[in-house]
Amino acid sequence: MCGIVGYIGNQQSSGILIDGLKRLEYRGYDSAGIAVHDGENINVVKSKGKLVNLVEKINKAPVRGTLGIGHTRWATHGAPSDINSHPHISGDGTIAVVHNGIIENYIDIKNELIEKGYTFVSETDTETVAHLIDYYYKTGVGFVDAVYETLKRIEGSYALGVICKDFPDTLVAARKNCPLVIGIGKNENFIASDIPAILHHTRKVYFLDDMEFAVIKSDSIKIFNMDKNEVKKDIFNVEWDIDAAEKGGYEHFMIKEINEQPRIINELVSMRMPKDKNFIDMSGIKLKKEDINELNRIYIVACGTAYHAGLIGKTLIEKFTKIPVIADVASEFRYREPVIDEKTLLIVVSQSGETADTLEALRIAKRNSARVLAVVNAVGSSIAREADDVFYILAGPEISVASTKAFTAQVVAMELIAFNMAIECGALSKEEFETIKSEFYCLDTKIGQILDESEKIKALAEKYSKSRNVFFIGRGLDYVVSKEGSLKLKEIAYLHSEAYAAGELKHGPIAMIDDETLVIAILTQEKLFDKTLSNIKEVKARGASVIAIAVEGNNIAAGEADDIIYIPRAMWSIAPVLAAVPAQLFAYYMAYCLGTDIDQPRNLAKSVTVE
Numbered sequence: 001m002c003g004i005v006g007y008i009g010n011q012q013s014s015g016i017l018i019d020g021l022k023r024l025e026y027r028g029y030d031s032a033g034i035a036v037h038d039g040e041n042i043n044v045v046k047s048k049g050k051l052v053n054l055v056e057k058i059n060k061a062p063v064r065g066t067l068g069i070g071h072t073r074w075a076t077h078g079a080p081s082d083i084n085s086h087p088h089i090s091g092d093g094t095i096a097v098v099h100n101g102i103i104e105n106y107i108d109i110k111n112e113l114i115e116k117g118y119t120f121v122s123e124t125d126t127e128t129v130a131h132l133i134d135y136y137y138k139t140g141v142g143f144v145d146a147v148y149e150t151l152k153r154i155e156g157s158y159a160l161g162v163i164c165k166d167f168p169d170t171l172v173a174a175r176k177n178c179p180l181v182i183g184i185g186k187n188e189n190f191i192a193s194d195i196p197a198i199l200h201h202t203r204k205v206y207f208l209d210d211m212e213f214a215v216i217k218s219d220s221i222k223i224f225n226m227d228k229n230e231v232k233k234d235i236f237n238v239e240w241d242i243d244a245a246e247k248g249g250y251e252h253f254m255i256k257e258i259n260e261q262p263r264i265i266n267e268l269v270s271m272r273m274p275k276d277k278n279f280i281d282m283s284g285i286k287l288k289k290e291d292i293n294e295l296n297r298i299y300i301v302a303c304g305t306a307y308h309a310g311l312i313g314k315t316l317i318e319k320f321t322k323i324p325v326i327a328d329v330a331s332e333f334r335y336r337e338p339v340i341d342e343k344t345l346l347i348v349v350s351q352s353g354e355t356a357d358t359l360e361a362l363r364i365a366k367r368n369s370a371r372v373l374a375v376v377n378a379v380g381s382s383i384a385r386e387a388d389d390v391f392y393i394l395a396g397p398e399i400s401v402a403s404t405k406a407f408t409a410q411v412v413a414m415e416l417i418a419f420n421m422a423i424e425c426g427a428l429s430k431e432e433f434e435t436i437k438s439e440f441y442c443l444d445t446k447i448g449q450i451l452d453e454s455e456k457i458k459a460l461a462e463k464y465s466k467s468r469n470v471f472f473i474g475r476g477l478d479y480v481v482s483k484e485g486s487l488k489l490k491e492i493a494y495l496h497s498e499a500y501a502a503g504e505l506k507h508g509p510i511a512m513i514d515d516e517t518l519v520i521a522i523l524t525q526e527k528l529f530d531k532t533l534s535n536i537k538e539v540k541a542r543g544a545s546v547i548a549i550a551v552e553g554n555n556i557a558a559g560e561a562d563d564i565i566y567i568p569r570a571m572w573s574i575a576p577v578l579a580a581v582p583a584q585l586f587a588y589y590m591a592y593c594l595g596t597d598i599d600q601p602r603n604l605a606k607s608v609t610v611e
């Protein structure tokens, strides 16, 4: 939620800031702005709407200077508008601030500052930070100390970039509960909410931790904790390819990322399931037999798509270990006082590793002495750093707001964790493991076969693009994939869509089915096939159009469904990975037909760092 970027060095900063913001736009895209220090003054340019609006303004009236901060916004306080866009400046232009997060006590501070004579022009919480720093600065404590005093006062979450008119050689950054990296250059340094924003300039970064602030000059970076003690950090070398964060000839990141799935799954499987070994390589993860025997319950906690991947993990882990597994969305888990003790394992799943609710669930578990295993994509993210063990899904940067490749990689990760636990618990024979392994090794080819059917799925999307009500139905793991397919359709095609356990339909929602309803039925679970087929008949009898996603060999008679997408056969536990792919493609092409903003759907942001 919101992306921030900052530059200090000897190059003109505005181009670097705009380029960084382009790569952060997935974090928020309702307005954007930059503040550039020209050696004497801070010049601010802001604009409502997409970044192109800001670029247009800057092209007309360029701002020059080698120190600057930029921001792309996902509105929390105040509607998207020029005034509410960041950076926010103090009244006389002494201080400029960009902020990601929420200042929870801003009203109290705002009232206090109004009494001291400060005038507010925006509806944002962030403006309070600019004025408060200005207030302390004018008491004579110095720029860095003014930021420090402000950090002591503000509550909530923040990643901040701050510059001061009187210090053209200093950029101050701070973080609490929102991500911030510092890029280390040669006679130039950077700050950013995420690595892709600065990857064209440097591969060396520091990760700022909570309650730390940094004083950054072009030739030095000093990081301090809230006791003002300097903190020495290890440099993290970013190894992934710059191209991973580019569209690479595809029209949208989403379709590029869908097409990356065979490679990603292949790499993940090869790494964790070496061909010549009869075990799953869980290096660095404490899940041996004796660890599992210690557990009395497991929670799997996540949000959105990651939660759906967690649901698949729940089914498998419970089945093999016989330990109760409770899957929960993080925003509920954190407020419902779950029973947690030292015999609890919490598995959190997160692509970004920064989702505020998931991070808080992790912290609650740790405070209650539970062990935390994180299934994460973003290397070095907050969740990855705070968990006891990390299972990286290694899907590379996922830029499209709608998660696709991270989902299938999360599902594979959850399955590998479950199968590993099964082996440790003696619930899988060597022969069974060999079968599973060969199934995993075919997954990439099978996903490729589904991708080869993209044109057919596109044609189906065109055929059904006028649908206004969509139901996804399925049983068991197919129900989980239904939830994911439905979420995809909602978020990028803005269609009303619901996922229902197929057997639940007749307990109410079937009343909504009529000849304008599209039902997408998923039938990969062999032993539930006939049951779901009966549910298809029920909705067809009530006029619905039906698209069935079924496995080859389980033929559905003509007339039983209007259209059928056959996917390659796979064992029950692995089939969800395959079934997800046509659901992703269908959502993509529906959105395409409807002309929505596929990579940056309205009202959303990729990384949800506020509650």
Ligand code: M6R
Binding pocket: 303, 304, 305, 306, 307, 349, 350, 351, 352, 353, 354, 355, 358, 401, 402, 403, 404, 487, 491, 606, 607, 608
């Ligand atoms: O980064 P995370 O995996 O923690 O994000 C969780 C959800 O916000 C995310 O999966 C969201 O639902 C996606 N937009 C779905 O496509």
